[in-house]
Amino acid sequence: GILTMLFWHHPSLPELTDGVANTHPDGLPIFPMMFVSIACGAISGFHATQSPMMARCMTSEKYGRPVFYGAMITEGIVALIWAAAATYFFHTDEGTALFAASSGNDNAAIIVNSITRDWLGTLGGLLAVLGVIAAPITSGDTAFRSARLIVADFMRLDQRPILKRLAISVPLFVAGFVILQIDFAVLWRYFAWCNQTLAVFTLWALTVYLVRERKLYAITLIPALFMTAVCSTYIFIAGEGLALSRNLSYALGGAATLAVLGLFLRWKRRYEQRNAVPYRKPGSPEKCPGND
Numbered sequence: 001g002i003l004t005m006l007f008w009h010h011p012s013l014p015e016l017t018d019g020v021a022n023t024h025p026d027g028l029p030i031f032p033m034m035f036v037s038i039a040c041g042a043i044s045g046f047h048a049t050q051s052p053m054m055a056r057c058m059t060s061e062k063y064g065r066p067v068f069y070g071a072m073i074t075e076g077i078v079a080l081i082w083a084a085a086a087t088y089f090f091h092t093d094e095g096t097a098l099f100a101a102s103s104g105n106d107n108a109a110i111i112v113n114s115i116t117r118d119w120l121g122t123l124g125g126l127l128a129v130l131g132v133i134a135a136p137i138t139s140g141d142t143a144f145r146s147a148r149l150i151v152a153d154f155m156r157l158d159q160r161p162i163l164k165r166l167a168i169s170v171p172l173f174v175a176g177f178v179i180l181q182i183d184f185a186v187l188w189r190y191f192a193w194c195n196q197t198l199a200v201f202t203l204w205a206l207t208v209y210l211v212r213e214r215k216l217y218a219i220t221l222i223p224a225l226f227m228t229a230v231c232s233t234y235i236f237i238a239g240e241g242l243a244l245s246r247n248l249s250y251a252l253g254g255a256a257t258l259a260v261l262g263l264f265l266r267w268k269r270r271y272e273q274r275n276a277v278p279y280r281k282p283g284s285p286e287k288c289p290g291n292d
Contacts, residue, residue, distance in 0.1 A: 002128075003081045005119040011088040029246060032230040032237070032253075036192045041079020043227060045198025046139070047072065053146045085115050147172055189240055193231065200227045204264070211268055221264075225257055232256040 035042050047068075054067060089111060112132050117125035148168045152159045159165055179187070203224035210217035233253030235241040244252070 001120045001124055002085050002116070006081070006084055006088075009119070013084060013087050014091045029237070032234045035227075035230045036189075036196055036234050038079050038083055039192040039195045041076055041083070042196075043199045043223065044072065044075070044195060045200070045202055046143070046195045048202040049198055050142055050146055053142065053149060086111065089115055144169070144172055144176065186240055189238070193234055193238070193241075196227060196234075197231045200224065200231055203227060204260075207264070208267075211271065225261060228260050229253050229257040 040046065051068065055064075058064065058067060112128050113125050116128035120128070148165065149159070151157075151168050151172075152164075155168075157164050157168065159168075203220050206220040207217050207224055210220060233249050236244045236252050237246060237249035242249075
């Protein structure tokens with residue numbers, strides 16, 4: 001519905017090339033802030049860590065592509081739609097008036113409600129708010145469930161008995177309650193950064209896997225490098241991080257990325273030296289030593 005209304009109303013949206021008119025009110029730069037702000041829509045470490053739990057729920061491997069790849073492509077599209085809507089909301093006269101009508105509250109649910117009620121009417125607003133409520137609830141549910149299963153795995157606790165589930169769940173809920181005493185706006189920014197950092201670890205792990213399997217590892221190496229730069233630069237420049245100057249943060253973020261790349265290339269060279277195999281024509285049926 002929001003995508004349809006974007007085409008219907010075709011509001012004037014700012015471009016990256018607009019310069020000063022497109023800067024953050026507090027002077028924060030587009031890079032790396034944008035990629036952390038749209039965390040799940042850009043690339044999600046949270047979803048990556050849920051993969052083992054989701055895999056347990058699938059009855060066949062053939063569902064892997066629509067469940068994982070299909071869902072992430074869909075979420076990326078949803079993120080683009082809402083990014084465009086939020087851009088209208090904060091950067092046009094009509095959006096500013098709508099923002100003022102909501103008493104200047106920048107709470108995500110209030111913003112979603114205002115946009116959808118204005119564009120889709122009462123029913124659309126109700127559906128959108130229900131979606132905004134359902135999304136964090138289900139995210140919290142899967143996060144706690146995944147944490148419980150991880151703890152159960154390394155402690156080797158059978159999770160079929162209810163009491164053994166509670167033995168892990170109750171301490172997790174207590175820890176969650178304590179953490180939620182932090183200002184949620186600050187906590188959410190840390191969550192977004194941790195989300196992307198998990199994606200970094202996942203991408204590097206996949207890159208190592210592809211090197212070992214002698215497959216095209218560049219397909220994960222490139223986003224791994226980019227996200228390493230995003231996450232390292234963010235923690236240097238953000239107020240909840242080290243709050244360094246922009247130029248220094250970019251320099252340190254770039255240095256950190258090059259350092260990780262150097263470690264990877266050193267490991268790759270040593271790995272290939274230890275596991276060197278004779279050349280064989282692609283498609284040849286003969287097995288290579290060490291690849292059984």
